[in-house]
Amino acid sequence: MLKPIKSLVFLFLLFGLQFLAAQDSLKLEQKEIHVKWMNKLIDIDGSLDEDVWNLAEAAGDFWQYFPTDSLKSSDRTEIRMLYDNKYLYIAIKVFAKGEDFIVPSLKRDFDARGNDNINLLFDTYKDGANAFFFGSNSQGVQREALISGGGANYRDFINTWDVKWENASKIYGDYYIAEMKIPLASFKFKDQETVWRFNSYRFDTQSNEISSWSRIPQNQTLTNLAFMGDMIFERPLDKVKTQFALIPYVSGNVTKDFDIDQTTTDFSIGGDAKIPFGNSLNLDLTINPDFSQVEVDELVINLTRFEVFLPEKRQFFIDNADLFSDFGNARAANPFFSRRIGIAEDLEGDNIENSIIAGARLSGKINENLRIGVLNIQTAEDAANEIPTNNNTVVAVQQKVFSRSTVGFIFVNRQVTKMSDFVEDAEEFNRVLGLDFNLRTEDNKWIGRAYLHKSFAPETGDKDFSSGGYLEYNTREWKFNLGSTYVGEDFQADLGFVRRNDIITVDPVATRVFYPVGSKVNTHTIEVRANSTWSPDLDFKYTDGMVDLEYQIQLRNQSSIEMALNHRYTYLLEDFDPTGSDEGEPLPAFSEYNYSKFDFTYESDRRKDFSFTARTDLGQFFNGYRYSLTSDFRLRLQPYFTASFRSSYNYIDLPDPYSTASIWFVGPKFEFTFTKNLFWSTFIQYNSQDEDFSVNSRLQWRFKPLSDLYVVYNDNYKTTPFAPGTRALILKFTYWINI
Structure with missing residues (x-):
């Protein structure tokens, strides 16, 4: 029987002395930016032709985060801020080697990886736990998010949050200017506050750098709120009058159910309301909400219990x-x-x-x-x-x-x-x-x-x-x-x-990162992780075990390689068919299995017009064998079209009388961004495990800030035999009203 904890004792003892002696060589400085109060009219157009901008202090002197965290950024970034009783104004001058800025899409809330962008984080309560995030690129495409949990993990980055604000960008040869106007009511903060915590980071594809204003060690995330400077206001912030918002919607749909040969129509009306209480509390109300416009979930091949x-x-x-x-x-x-x-x-x-x-x-x-x-x-x-x-x-x-x-x-x-x-x-x-x-x-x-x-x-x-x-x-x-x-x-x-x-688990992990000098490799990482699970109600029966040894290589061109050896132990408490087949012979309850496999993953440079990620798994699977190949191909024809083609293939071969299966997932996705306000996306998915084929096509017209018209087409088919299941056409109209 596998004993993961014992197998790690030697490694943890070996690492122990160096662990106790490990010291960060990175010395962090405390930075400040002073924000000047003013009462001038500023036109948000990407041109800093108002004289008041000359009075604003410039925050610059960015530090590299990638490929190294010990050097200053090779291209300058200058941030200036002003404010009045209602708005925070921000002007950012982003220098580069040339004007070949990568902008994959005009759609809001774009992914920062593999393109040029500048981002701002505001910790308004200085608690190091939560922050507001705003970003832009050279085309003035907006992104905003909420950061929670101290920003220590990228899953704490919630980019589905939306708020009204203005932004415009303009390219001037080897730099662009991003100019922003953010209502103070968009933030939550204490009345009469004079200091916020602040940081900024940027992706620079031409210099192949990621940099930040407040210096961040590479072992931490870019969104980590422990590494910020001070943003000092010239005058205390007054209580901001936040507006009451109504967001009504009307929605209609026509649905055909082919199983019962019936067509139905439906019309619904409802909406949301946002009621502020001071600068810090908000009451959200919803009546008969409709989520038909929400992006569909990606179908998942599930080979677990x-x-x-x-x-x-x-x-x-x-x-x-x-x-x-x-x-x-x-x-x-x-x-x-x-x-x-x-x-x-x-x-x-x-x-x-x-x-x-x-x-x-x-x-x-x-x-x-x-x-x-x-x-x-x-x-x-x-x-x-x-x-x-x-x-x-x-x-x-x-x-x-x-x-x-x-x-x-x-x-x-x-x-x-x-x-x-x-x-x-x-x-x-x-x-x-x-x-x-x-x-x-x-x-x-x-x-x-x-x-x-x-x-x-x-x-x-x-x-x-x-x-x-x-x-x-x-x-x-x-x-x-x-x-x-x-x-x-x-x-x-x-x-x-x-x-x-009915589980007790123990999960130790040990990771060592190497930073080679003068190499095409940016970092080497060795990680050992384990998991042990016992069942208390079965006299602490040992039911699951795992030991993984991973080796990761991060190259300076932003591509990466990962290899892993892992071993699993499973004691089944119930009958289980690993293929997920309704007709397969399940593995019997109270049987145990030891099995090992090898994983290899390669991700190419996302800055390229065409990039991809490929992963293969090969090895034992319960009492048989499994081979899998997963891929994600990405194509960019900037800034109007992006496409991705995700697929996975799993071949499972179990001895008689158990199942042998070939399981497919195919998911091409196409996105057209005709303008910053008109988007069309189509997501096609086929999952052989669920015998499901579906099409989701969505046209979105943002005719006013946070006000949209959606046309959504859903089509679902059964695949054995291939026949239509349900088909729907949905029209939804939402309108944001400030009172």
Whole structure:
């Protein structure tokens, strides 16, 4: 039997002495930019012809982040800021080797990788935990986001957040100017504040550099809020009058169900409202929300025994999302996962939409150190699918402690509000109480978490707890992480994400990074990670084990290579067919397997018009073998067209009488950005595992800021035999009204 912990003891002891002696050679300076108050009219046109810009202090002197973090940037970047009672004005002069700026798309919220852009981060409460993000490129295309969790992981970057602001860019030979006008009401901040924390970073494709104003070590993320300077206002910021916003919509659709040969039409009306309370709190209301325009999820080939985690994309749930969702273990036992609301299972176990009647959410800062969030949503009854009407409530409180750490409390409640005949007594309610501590040191060398959660249900046992935590130490050369999770057999989180019950896990990780000098290689990384899982209810039976040895090479041309050897041990507690076939012979419960494989991944330089990522896996799989090839080809005809072609092929060969299968996923996607306000995207997907072929085509016209007209076409087919399933044409109109 595999013993991952024992196999790592020698490596951790070997690393230990160097770990204790490891010291960062990078010395960080504290930077400042002074922001001058003014009352002049500024035209946002990408031309700094107003005299007042000459009075603004310039912040520059950027440091490289890539390819090295020890040199100044080779191309200058100058940032100037001004403000009045309503707006923050920003002028950025971005120098380059020439004017061959890469702009893959005119669509808002573009991906920063592989193109030229400049980005700004504002930590308005100086808590090192949350920030507002704004960015632009040489064509004036906007991007904005919310940053949570200290920005230590890129998953803390939420770019589905939208807000009204102005931006214009203009190219002047070997530099471009990005000029911005951001309403102060878009930020949350304390009245009479004089200092924010601030940083900026840019991607420079011509010099092949990534740089930042406040110096950031390469072992940290670009969005990490531990590495910022001060933004000092000439006068205290007054309380800003924030506007009440109404966002009504009307939507109509025609749907054909080929299974029953029936065509239906539907017309709906609803909307959202945003009601501010001072500079720090916001009340969001929604009535009969419609999410038909939201980008569809990518179909996933799932060869595991567990549910797949998919991200939230619906706008209503985005603002301050971390306040509700950043509890517990995100991938193992999260007490609140917003995608549980508005989605339910039909009688055949398939996910379907469960209509939301109305919802409200109050979230934001009470003071400099205290955040609160209260969410309440009522979902509708679907008697045909035996789905009851539920009231869903979440209360979250987060208190800052020490320099950047937080203590959080969460209460989650799902309550059936009408006990129909098909509702069993055990399903009447589910509640979770939780307490979390998140550690973030000032320099971000130490981060961690500890949590304890308890669930409540009408019929449950006493093993209704979940607890765990992790501790990570991170320097430029070394990273060590040790985590553990417990999920009791009776722990239940109906509005959360619980991958499996009755487990205790231990997860050690050790990473060493090398920085060669004078080489085409930028970094070498060796990582050893393990996972061990026991079942407490089975006398601590050892059920799962994993040991991975990974070697990563980051080249200076921004391409990368990754190789990995990994070994798995699995003790099945239930029958399981790894191919996911409905007709296959499953592997029997209470059988055990040891199997190993080799992975190889290559990602090419994303700055090129054509780039790709390819991955292959080869080796054992349970009691047989598996070969897989995954690829993602990307084409850019800037700035009007981008295309990607994602595909994966898995061949699984298990001995008789078990299954042998070839599983395909093919997903081409095409995006046309005719202007900054007119976009057309088409996403085609085929998944042989689910016998599903679908087309989603969406035309979006942003006729005014945050006001849109959508035309959406959905087509779904069954593939065995190939026949149409459902087809829908949707027209949706949304309008943002400030009052």
